[in-house]
Amino acid sequence: MSFKPLHDRVLVRRIESEDKTKGGLIIPDSAKEKPQEGEIISVGEGARKDSGELIPMSVKPGDRVLFGKWSGTEIKLEGEELLIMKESDILGILTGNKAAKAA
Amino acid sequence: MSFKPLHDRVLVRRIESEDKTKGGLIIPDSAKEKPQEGEIISVGEGARKDSGELIPMSVKPGDRVLFGKWSGTEIKLEGEELLIMKESDILGILTGNKAAKAA
Amino acid sequence: MSFKPLHDRVLVRRIESEDKTKGGLIIPDSAKEKPQEGEIISVGEGARKDSGELIPMSVKPGDRVLFGKWSGTEIKLEGEELLIMKESDILGILTGNKAAKAA
Amino acid sequence: MSFKPLHDRVLVRRIESEDKTKGGLIIPDSAKEKPQEGEIISVGEGARKDSGELIPMSVKPGDRVLFGKWSGTEIKLEGEELLIMKESDILGILTGNKAAKAA
Amino acid sequence: MSFKPLHDRVLVRRIESEDKTKGGLIIPDSAKEKPQEGEIISVGEGARKDSGELIPMSVKPGDRVLFGKWSGTEIKLEGEELLIMKESDILGILTGNKAAKAA
Amino acid sequence: MSFKPLHDRVLVRRIESEDKTKGGLIIPDSAKEKPQEGEIISVGEGARKDSGELIPMSVKPGDRVLFGKWSGTEIKLEGEELLIMKESDILGILTGNKAAKAA
């Protein structure tokens, strides 16, 4: 089974970040209001302008992203908890080494 | 009797999803804030742009969809509980095996 | 006396639906948050676009419609309680046998 | 002294409706949330579109109208209590016998 | 010292209206939610459309106007309490005898 | 160090007005909800229209202005408390003698 988000929505799988400081200390789970990392699983085809033209999505499947802790709606697909959110809830894209390691 | 939603509304029949985890464990009904699955029964002809042109609907009767738990208005048609919601309340479309099985 | 709704408003007479389940059980009146049925009595000439052009109404007198329980403003015309609401509060149109019987 | 409403506002004099049911029973004054009748006293020249063009008013002095109970701002002109409201607060126009009688 | 309101704002001096009913009875000051009379002292040059064109003001210095009791911001200019409000807070213009008397 | 406000923001230095009535009485500091005077220190280059064109600012450095008591964000630049606010929070410009004296 797969899931196609409508319009400018994206399907995201949360990634537990390694909760360490620069110096290597582990950060407890109770630091609750931080944004979170995730990987884009699938994306909608984009919102449409008044002219009917599609606004292309700025993220694509595989992108490693950050989003606010309270963004999105949790859904369960085949027993896995995923998130659906609007592209506008995505704060930005992580690039480089660490992201590559995680992918 | 049938029901034609106005504008960009859709008529949806809720589908009780099989509440199992990947491993086969049954999930109790009390997990209340999850979005839900449904099948599109009928759709309006779409909203209209300022130019008068119709914006075509992105879902069609028979589509298996996910929507937020609190989306839509419950109505009763011939004794059956259905939901009317706007297309914008639909999070996305389920495709593939499981959806086929359910249809 | 008659009443002409302004712009995109409609005048609606509530219809008490037969509160029965498919199996014929009567549903008590206390199920209070359900949308309701009504018959369109008269309609405004429609809202206007910026260009001044009328946006034609999607419902017409005689249509059997559903609307949210809390939609509209109650008015009394010649002792009869009616509802004035915007067309956008109309969820959809009932068609076919039952509607015909009721008309 | 006269009063010229600005833009799309109208000046309205409330009309105490005959509070009787069809069967002739008098309805007590405590039925407080009903819309009310009024007569249009004067109207503004209308709102303006971005193009600068006037949007003509849909009501005119002498019209018998219904409006929501809580619509408008009460003002006192020469000791008489009147209401100023926007045209969009007018629900519709009463026509025919009863209105004629009242005018 | 003088004061030039910015954009579509106006500077207004409140006028204590003669609080009498038609029959000559004096109305106590505690009737607090009524709109109020004022005289326009100065006006801004008007808001601007997207095209950059000025939208001319609909009131001018000397106009006797009504406005909602809670409209505007009180300022003190050379010890005198005045009001600054947007033109859209002005309900309408008083014309004719009484206004003339007051001017 | 200097500070360049972004877009349609302005940097303002509060001016303690002489709190005297016309008759010369001093007004206590506790009259808290009045707008306040200030001098414009620097201005942004203005907001932009959809066309990309700049909307020129209506105030300039040196202008003596009034603004609402709760407008703006307080910042500290080199130990001095200043205010940053949007041009739309400026109620108007003071001109003439008193303003000159203060400048």
Add this chain to the structure above:
Amino acid sequence: MSFKPLHDRVLVRRIESEDKTKGGLIIPDSAKEKPQEGEIISVGEGARKDSGELIPMSVKPGDRVLFGKWSGTEIKLEGEELLIMKESDILGILTGNKAAKAA
């Protein structure tokens, strides 16, 4: 690892300002509602107009900026606390000596 903000967002590193008055007194940390200083680390490519054209960002990496105390979302990148906010949350740009020293 680096981070690319989406659309008109910017990534900001807070700068602890030297909390001294002009006269050299140290200001305690409890002055909590003041805006804050930061340095722009990276910027998005800008929001898009309806035409699809990019609106260029008004800040660039290295800029020393002020923003409201409650602006932005805190994120942690490689153990360092940073802020993501919209360009519209940036109040203005600091220039000149002090900013240079800090860069």
